[in-house]
Each structure stands twice: as C-alpha cells, then as structure tokens.
Amino acid sequence: MKIALVYSFEESSWFSCTIILRNLIKAYELELGEKNIIHVNYSRQRAVNTEDLKKIIPDEVEKIIFIDHKPTPIDFLIQFKKYNEISFTKKEYIIHIFGDYPLYLVEWRSVNEYLEDLSVKYICASKKQKKFIEKFVKQEEIVFVSPFPVDKKDFYRNEKAGELVRRQLNIKKERLILYTGRLSYQKRITDLIEQFGIALNKKTIPEDTKLVLVGNIDQLGIFYLGYEKLPGEYFREISKSINSLGKFSNQVIYVGEVENKELLGYLNAADLYVSLSTYHDEDYGMSVAEALSCGTPAIITNWAGYQSFQIKEKENYCGLVPVKLSKSLPDIDLNCFQNLLESINTKKINREEMSLNYQGHLSIDYCAQNLGRIARAPSFKYEGGTELMVSLTNEQFLRGSEMFKKQSLMEFNTKYYKVYDVYAE
Amino acid sequence: MCMLNKIKEIIETNSSEEILYKKWDTHHRDEYFSKIYWSYFPITKKYFFEANPSFFYEYKGLFDLGRYPITLLRDGFLGILDFFLLHPQPPKDYVSIILIPKKFEKLIPKQWANQVAVYEVIGINVNEKAKENLIFHGLGVEENFWNESVESKLIKLKEISDEYQNVICLFPQRESMFSTREENEKNYALQLIKNTYKNFGFEANLIMDINKFIEDFKFKNFTFKSLDGDNLFVCDNYLDHFFFQQNGVRLNESRIENKEEKLTYKLSLNHQIEITKYNSEESVFSDFFVNHKILKRTTSIYELFKYPEVKENYLKHFSKL
Numbered sequence: 001m002k003i004a005l006v007y008s009f010e011e012s013s014w015f016s017c018t019i020i021l022r023n024l025i026k027a028y029e030l031e032l033g034e035k036n037i038i039h040v041n042y043s044r045q046r047a048v049n050t051e052d053l054k055k056i057i058p059d060e061v062e063k064i065i066f067i068d069h070k071p072t073p074i075d076f077l078i079q080f081k082k083y084n085e086i087s088f089t090k091k092e093y094i095i096h097i098f099g100d101y102p103l104y105l106v107e108w109r110s111v112n113e114y115l116e117d118l119s120v121k122y123i124c125a126s127k128k129q130k131k132f133i134e135k136f137v138k139q140e141e142i143v144f145v146s147p148f149p150v151d152k153k154d155f156y157r158n159e160k161a162g163e164l165v166r167r168q169l170n171i172k173k174e175r176l177i178l179y180t181g182r183l184s185y186q187k188r189i190t191d192l193i194e195q196f197g198i199a200l201n202k203k204t205i206p207e208d209t210k211l212v213l214v215g216n217i218d219q220l221g222i223f224y225l226g227y228e229k230l231p232g233e234y235f236r237e238i239s240k241s242i243n244s245l246g247k248f249s250n251q252v253i254y255v256g257e258v259e260n261k262e263l264l265g266y267l268n269a270a271d272l273y274v275s276l277s278t279y280h281d282e283d284y285g286m287s288v289a290e291a292l293s294c295g296t297p298a299i300i301t302n303w304a305g306y307q308s309f310q311i312k313e314k315e316n317y318c319g320l321v322p323v324k325l326s327k328s329l330p331d332i333d334l335n336c337f338q339n340l341l342e343s344i345n346t347k348k349i350n351r352e353e354m355s356l357n358y359q360g361h362l363s364i365d366y367c368a369q370n371l372g373r374i375a376r377a378p379s380f381k382y383e384g385g386t387e388l389m390v391s392l393t394n395e396q397f398l399r400g401s402e403m404f405k406k407q408s409l410m411e412f413n414t415k416y417y418k419v420y421d422v423y424a425e
Numbered sequence: 426m427c428m429l430n431k432i433k434e435i436i437e438t439n440s441s442e443e444i445l446y447k448k449w450d451t452h453h454r455d456e457y458f459s460k461i462y463w464s465y466f467p468i469t470k471k472y473f474f475e476a477n478p479s480f481f482y483e484y485k486g487l488f489d490l491g492r493y494p495i496t497l498l499r500d501g502f503l504g505i506l507d508f509f510l511l512h513p514q515p516p517k518d519y520v521s522i523i524l525i526p527k528k529f530e531k532l533i534p535k536q537w538a539n540q541v542a543v544y545e546v547i548g549i550n551v552n553e554k555a556k557e558n559l560i561f562h563g564l565g566v567e568e569n570f571w572n573e574s575v576e577s578k579l580i581k582l583k584e585i586s587d588e589y590q591n592v593i594c595l596f597p598q599r600e601s602m603f604s605t606r607e608e609n610e611k612n613y614a615l616q617l618i619k620n621t622y623k624n625f626g627f628e629a630n631l632i633m634d635i636n637k638f639i640e641d642f643k644f645k646n647f648t649f650k651s652l653d654g655d656n657l658f659v660c661d662n663y664l665d666h667f668f669f670q671q672n673g674v675r676l677n678e679s680r681i682e683n684k685e686e687k688l689t690y691k692l693s694l695n696h697q698i699e700i701t702k703y704n705s706e707e708s709v710f711s712d713f714f715v716n717h718k719i720l721k722r723t724t725s726i727y728e729l730f731k732y733p734e735v736k737e738n739y740l741k742h743f744s745k746l
Contacts, residue, residue: 230473236473
C-alpha cells in the first residue's frame, strides 16, 4: 500500500505539534516502509506544489493522510480536485484530528462538502475526542482512536538522568512533584500552586515537598470567551500565587522552558507528575504521555483526552480528578485531588514496569501497528457533517471564537462593591 | 504612609479590573497619536504589570488618569515633558500615583513629589552564552538620532559587534510621524540601511519584518541593544520585555547597585521592574517650563518635538544619559 503524508515542512509554532508530527511520520514509516510513503508539503500558507500533486495522482497511491494540525485540509483538497478531479475522487482520505478542530469549524464544514461521498476516516488521539468529533460527523464507524505516539528513545525510565536533575535543583530525598508543559491560564497553574500550599499546610504531603514547574508561560486566556492575557500577565499571577504560600513559597521552583532532551531528567527526577488542566481543547496531553512513558505516576484531571491515560487495573499509575462544566472554567473536584495526593504511594510503584506498560500503549511501535490497522480497515462513503455542526458554524461565522459565549452578561464592577457594600452588612 | 508603601499596597491588591490595560476598549487621545502608536508597534505593544503601564495619550486627560490608582507612564521625554507642562502641579484632590521612567526623573516638577515615584526595567540574569548572537533593533526615524547621527551610531554598533558570532540588525522601515516633511526627506530609514551595509558589509543580516521575526523567534543565547538611546517617544519599550522574556541580555546592563530603598517586581524569570522614591534635588523642569511660558508655546508631543529650544534643552540635560 502506498500513501501520501500531507503536512507542512515548516515547523509548527506549537512545539508539541512538532513532536507529534515527527513521531507520526516515524510510526507510518515503521508500519508501511519508507519507500511506500510520499511526503507532500502543504505549507502553512496553504500552498501545494504541482510537482507534489503529480506524485500522488497514480492509482497505486491509495491513501492521502493529513497528519498536521494546521492548516485544515481544505485548501489542499481544493487544489487537488482542481488539478485532477478523477484522481481526487479515487483516493481514501485519512485525517488526524488535533485539539484545535473546533477553532476552524467553518473550514471543516467545507472539508465535509468536498469529501462527501468519498472514502474518509478520522483519527482522534483519545476516546473522549472521538465522542467529541462524533458530534460533528454523522458516522461513528469512520472515527477511530490512536494516541499520538511517544518516542521511547526519548522518554523512558532513567534513574541517573533523574538524579542529575535533582542535584541541579538541589533536591535530595525530598518528594518532588512536577508539572511540565505550557504554563497557561486554562492549565490551572495558579490552582495547582494553591492546592500544593493547602496540602503542605494540612500535612497531607511531607512538609519539605517541592513543586517544580517546567515550561513556557503563554498569553492564552479563555479563547471562547474572548478573554486574552497580556504579555507577562500570567507570569505575574503565578508569582503572586507562589508568594501567597508564605513560608512555603521557596518550595515552588519555576524552571522556565528547557530543551526537549532535558525533559527526560526532570520526568525521572519527579516522584509524581500533576496536571489540573481543563484547557478547552485538551484532546490528548503529550506532556502526560511523556511522563507516564518514563514511569512517573501521575495525578491529572479527568478532562477530555486525559481520561485515556488511566489503564484498567493499573489505576494507581494515574489518578483522575473529576471535573464538571461550569460558567467559565470547569470546576475541579479539589477534595478528590487532595485525597489522591495523600493516598498515592509512589514508592510502592515499580517505575520500570510502569514505564514499559505505558510504552506498550503509547510508543511509536504500538501506534504504528494501530495506524496500520486503521488504514487497512474497510472504507465507508462519507455522509458529511451533522446538524449541530451546521448550526455551530453559522454561529462561528458570525461571532468568531466567541461562538460559545453568552451574550447577556450583566454584572457590577468593583467600584459598585466599594460603595454599596455597607448596605449589605 | 510613605510613597513606596502606598505603591506596594496598590500593586499587591490591585484587581485586574482596575487596570486600564485589562479593559480592551482603551482609546487614544487623538487620531494622530493612534497613527504614531501603530507606526511604532510592537515597540508600543501592551504588556502587563499591576501598575498599569500605558502612554499618557491613551487617556483623555488627568481626570481619566485619575480613575486608576496607579499608572506607569511608558512615555519617553516628549510625553513626560508634555504631561508636566500641562500639569505643572497636581490638582489638590488628586490621589492617583504616577510612575515616571527614572531616566526622566529630572523632568518632574517638585510640586508632584507626593504623587510620583520613578521606575526602571532591568535584566536579572547573566547568560554566559549571550555572546553567540547580538540583536540591534530600532527604527530609522529622526527621533532616534537627536543625540548622534546615523553614521556615527552605526560605526559604534559595528565596534560593539566585533566580539559576537552573529549580528542581526532588526530595522523595520517606518516613516517618522514626528518629523517635518523636510526632515522626512532626509530619509533616515534609507540612511540606516546604507550605513548598515557600509559597516557590516553586504552580507549583513538585515531584517525588516519585525512581526515575523518575533513570531518565529528561536534564539536562545543572545544580547540585544536598541537604537533608541534618546527615548524621545518611548522609554519603556515592549521589545525589551520580549527579549528579556526570551532569556536575552541587554547590552551594558551592568549597573552600580545602590542601597536606595526600592520595590522590585519580577516580570519574567529574567527581568524585573524597580521602583524608587522620587528625588527632587536635580529637577530641571523649570528650565523647560520658563521657556515654554515666555515663548507662549502650545503643548503636545508633536509640537514639542519641533520646538528648537526643547531640543536644545534636551541635549543640555539628557545627552549624556
């Protein structure tokens, strides 16, 4: 079977997407052999070279697989159809879905129109994302799940690498709780710091425990509510949260961004990985996958793609904290988080075994086989999008990213409370 | 309560709602300022700090400024001078605090002593590998060359650059909105390009698309320096914040550590803001004010830029800074 992998040869501004792309390519190469793969550059500016289109026209190229998050396939499809409509209709289209899918619904609706009656498969990175995508696509049978692969050459159990990082951070035997990934408002970093303080005060964790934060701080707020942060704003919020811990404030170490190859040391140095993320499009969680592949036990929210990381009968490897939808940010069951922090006994976990276990579910080898199975699975004619998709795209067309925002919000500002507080005493 | 304690209390309890820049409906005083603001973008780009960093012309007037408990003015010489010429003393019932760039502390009239403090944005860490890359940045506009000609400035930049492996000249091409037509015809932007090639050779790494440069920014170890040493329009430059956030080192950052009482607030792992009390001893405001009154000048940043006596006074008091 010959396939074409369509992606931008230019690196993504989202680092995790660059890693995912690299690992997906490796997985397809492993499963199908390099000689059976044609790499097509679909640039970030949405252009495809006609030389590349020529290469994918022969019938032996059966499948066109989109493996990048940006741009959506629409401009590629338009150009290919225009170039050779007969060939265009003969192919099977396999599309890997990323977390940013709902941000470009208008374009995905056009993708639906272009692909109607052709062979189409969607691949989601987690079970919850599959459910999410099924709200937009009529047929369940064309939506598959395959996790984004982790390279086990980069992420594995390595005690020595962990010890080195502990020495750099001057942490000896103390318990080390780690968060890696973007430090973003919806990743709930300030909540995490606050909960860390509560756990220290209640002594549910040893009082010399350290919380280490690794990653870059971004400016994202809540996109759907039109709420953006200014440069530097979330840094200030995190600083304030750390300072509010008082005598424990020096137990939070913000390292900043590190090279990808350095993550192995941090993940192996940690006793526990935590993430309270409720990021609206947390389709998967590459940082969590990397931590688990190193055999680092985790406590994460039950939000979106994170849920897939809990393995049946090995629940102690990865504790899940329930969440509920709320007016803006989802509510996290923080009592449950505290209980998990108290009860998780990381010392009883054989981390070598845990690492191998997760590699068995997330590694490039495993994903390669899975992707091969999906590619060989029977095809169905695509029936297009759902009514919900049509109504949402209309909303998005008119209101942009604020399609989920309530339009009537009547609230008093702080000045009102400064004046009228006495009337309510 | 002393000034620094007052500031500390405001900054540490300020809710984001009370900060102008968290309200996305800010207006500029006039259309011409909007043009200048955008012609300088992203140098003028917003950033967050609880003391409300903003430009004077983003307010309708003093009453508008007074709606906020504290404001950090990012303006350079022109904006700060304009502010104090318009308001040589604060109204009796004025309670807001204004933070002025330390470089222009001498412009503050003594009458404002109880309502102002001064600030500086400084780098914290020393990156040993910063000698790998050197980034010069700035606009080829008249206001960046009051103190020194384009030619002489570029010769100095070349001298500085010799110990660096890779030099990047980030010089977006913009026309000055302050200059007269005659001055604009001198084409500072073109002079800047010519002198860049003259000093750095035709292989010079000259970049004009600043937005793309920032979007794709990948340098890990670098030093940066702004062409704008005069700080006529902007003193608190967004690019400094951006480069600091990316772990850059500002050239000539080493400072003499004084034991003055100060407030420090980190803005990233690599830079912070320092706020100190206003020292009224060296005020030169009267020099500007008297001239202004004698010559019956009207005031705006655009006009101040064109008055010869203002330039003369600026060079007298600020040329060595």
